[in-house]
Amino acid sequence: MRKLMLLSIITLVLVSCQNDKYHKISGKVTDFNGHPLDSVTIRLKNKAFENMYETLSDEEGNYELTVKEDDYYCLYAIKLSEYRVNKLEYWTWNVPVYKDIIINPQYDRLEIYGINVFEPQVTPQETYMVYIRPMSLTKTLQFASEQKLNTEAFKSAKQAEELLNHSDKLINISPDRVFSEELEININGIKSEVLEIHKITEYARGFKMNGFIIQILKPDDSQNTDLKYDFISVKLHSKELNEIGKGEAFVRRIK
The missing domain is CATH 2.60.40.10 (Immunoglobulins)
Structure with a gap:
């Protein structure tokens, strides 16, 4: 049996x-x-x-x-x-x-991390809200120096907050400002217009980091497709830091 x-x-x-x-x-x-x-x-x-x-x-x-x-x-x-x-x-x-x-x-030296995309509950559904948390290598290295970290501790830390001493609450490794002319955002390979940019503070595992919510207009050509998902590409060239990075995300279409 x-x-x-x-x-x-x-x-x-x-x-x-x-x-x-x-x-x-x-x-x-x-x-x-x-x-x-x-x-x-x-x-x-x-x-x-x-x-x-x-x-x-x-x-x-x-x-x-x-x-x-x-x-x-x-x-x-x-x-x-x-x-x-x-x-x-x-x-x-x-x-x-x-x-x-x-x-x-x-x-390259600018990491476009943690992309989240949602559609505002407003008709017509012509825009996306895109959240990004950009992280700069220049500011990360500066942060490590300020924390007086040794090289091995810095390289081995899996999460940025592992590098903090407990007196700090903000991991300030993002650009201070992001402007529309520094952004190239495509939906399904077609350039989208940037409408609004808002800086916010994000809570993460007991600490805070800076991020940006970007409202973009959906190009008409990007919607003439039977795709179930939109593929959103975000490239940021920070003039403040002279660093560039790209991140991408799939978002399920709401029919």
Whole structure:
């Protein structure tokens, strides 16, 4: 009886595996001059921030992941030897893998982190509110110096708040201001107009960080499609810091 039950369980697992669907995430990692970046680590994560899939870009900057059909929390890219040395990271959020998709990471000294997108409850639904938390390498290095951190402690800290002493509450590593002319925001590859920019303070694990809510107008051409998701790309070139970064996110369309 026990052998029969075990055989039944194995059979169910095998049938389940055979029914799983897999798709490819692929793309090319480049700098902001279009030069390919090799040996960049690309990781696909779940909401617990566990690495589900991982690969490296080749000499031409190309990468490919074959992953199980599902919703994933984020994809990130960085050459690990560069992190917090001369570069920060690239992120794409809310990755829906139900067909083959292309994501082309770009990164430099400005990390566009924590992108969230929502649609205001106003008709017609012609705008998105896009939240970003930009993080500057220049200000991060300055912050580490002010905290009198040794190099190893700085490189090994997984979260920025691990670097703080308990007397500090604000992790001030964002640009002080963001202007519309510094932003390039595309929806499905089509440039969107920036309408409003508001700086806010975000609570995070006992500390505070600065972020920005940006209202953008949906281009008419970006809506003439049967896509279930909009792909929003945010590039910021901070004149204040002379740093550039890009982050992206998928947002499910509300029909």
